Amino acid sequence: MLDVVEMFTSINGEGERAGELAVFVRFKGCNLRCSYCDTLWALEADADSTAMTPEQIIDNIKDTGVRNVTITGGEPLMQSDIYDFLEKLSREEGLRVEIETNGSIGIGPFLNIPNRPSMTMDYKLPSSKMESRMDMGNLELLEEKDTIKFVCGSIEDLDRAKYLIDQFNLTEKCSVHLSPVFGAIEPEQIVEYMKHNKMNDVRLQIQIHKVIWDPDAKGV
Template sequence: MVFKVAEKFVSINGEGTKAGQPAVFIRLAGCNLRCSYCDTMWANSFDAPHEKMTEEEIAGYVRSTGIKNVTLTGGEPLLADNVQTLLDALSETGAEVEIETNGSTDISVCDSISPRPTVTMDYKLPSSGMESHMLLSNFSLLQSTDTVKFVAGSDDDLERALEIIKHYDITNRCRVFFSPVFGKIEPAKIVDFILKNKLNGVNFQLQLHKFIWDPDKRGV
């Protein structure tokens, strides 16, 4: 199989449960959403600049790095044809595989992979402009090792995230992270909201890579 790799690089995880740890990133071209705050818009077109690589070539690159955490991202990686083949190949490297998905596509494909990749799934809040695309059935597929990520840019976003957490009992299903849309909301406002609502099990995070490097820098 051939995959459109928009970017591949080694850096640290900027967010999530392994924030600060070394990771190999494989970014596939193409996304079905157009979030207002997207920081990888250049990779969202299915004909975005890319190199064509087979699953064996991608797995070989991962092995060559000597890094044990692998993040498959995009775009929206679950839209790639035969993505299960790629996930199988990455799993066979012995690496710990994480897939970052935008919340609009079925995550059940991960269940047939052994060992199963961890899923970091966005829930797109109102300011993204994409909330109507969320596939709510994904909440029933989440496992305790998975993560739901809420990227908030306004007070309305925070209130909506609270509604979703309560309605789907997410903190008892998996890990939950809140982070700010960079430059759109004060981080302290999110922390205050978490404390005010006694959101046990919710983690606050900043995107580390945007503070270490230029926020618009690629390959980090």
């Protein structure tokens, strides 16, 4: 069984398919507490949730008729039955599955799933207060179908992101996105930093859903 706090259809607010329709499956719980977290309500042990089997979740996904599927949280890789769920989901023809993971849990075991989901890994920079929890081995495992996202709230964060991008040759392995912490840094500052440092093959990503709807809205 998996603890689902919400399922809904909206647009992808970020990632490689930003702006496209997607079915979101949000699981309960997270092992981190980032300073800028925008889903704290879903992280606590007493958060309202529904226990569902992998088959029930997959049936609900298929009923929407939407092909993009975003698995998120919290931290979805914490769920005890998540491997079984992802393995079953990967057998469904026509679905494009993305997992949003926080970078603290090793992704290696999940890369062995045939037709595996893509990983969007959110590396936690200094302003998150959670960088010490990152599994650095993950940076060696990312592949072409994956994305690493650096959520930046300061110039210090940008400096750290640039160091990691260069150190691990990330633009040669996967898609690389920089995203501003909403309200902490202006996107213009990130663009100027990218220009100054000639950051080729790095993409600025704005959270579209926070522009369309209230930044604190749920289910969007």
